[in-house]
Amino acid sequence: METDLHVVELGRGEPIVFVHGGFDCAEETFPKQRELADQYRVVLVDRRGYGDSPPALRFDFDSQVDDLIAVMGRGAHLVGQSYGGVLCLLAAARRPDLVWSLTLIEPPAFSVARGHPSVERFIERLQAWYATAADKPAERLVPDFLRSFGLDLPDTDLSEQDLADAVTSAHEPPPWEAEVPLDRLALASLPTLVVSGAWDVAPPEAREIAGAAFRVVCDEIADRLNAERTVFPGEMHEPQLLGKPFNDRLREFLRHATIDT
16 A cells, blocks of 8 residues: 555454545544454545645545545455545446445435435535635534534534644535446446435434435435445434444445455
């Protein structure tokens, strides 16, 4: 693996590269997945511009996919949450030979379900945030983004790193601009698991706006890639934070994916 990104590696065995979404670094997104190092080589990578990785000089999908492919080396299992899931889809489409399996946690790959009312409504709300984000004070980015989901800001203070990560998120291209070639990915027949939260613990507005849109996208991806599909009660956009239930499901999937491949 040759990369200038900040990477934490734990354990030995088949590598699992964990790719975080916006606003957070890898260790904040996947703290409960460290326990998988008893069986796998857990690779936690901060995307460029996040955490302890170097600043991003370019904000586009291609350069981020380049970074991800460099981290994968000779091949790995990929687990991507949110925006990281979109990047994993793009990396798998470009280099399916390096992807041993693909686990997607609520990727905002909205381009695969354009025209669906739930998806279009959510994009409309997110467009308002992306249109003004680059000019907003860093302190406003997170609360305004959460409101587009129908959520309120948790009662916690944001660190300097949180604010810096939010600024990076504000400069990334909107996720629906990523053209995800599901037909090409389907031909690759990669073992794929699509995961979402049930959004049963969300406020009604968030469940009807964000939860509904992510459910449509996850179902569409699972259907077109002939993927396994799991919905976790008790969580919204980050079911990996459940810890053991998520990890047990991932272990089961990876065990079969390894046998099949």
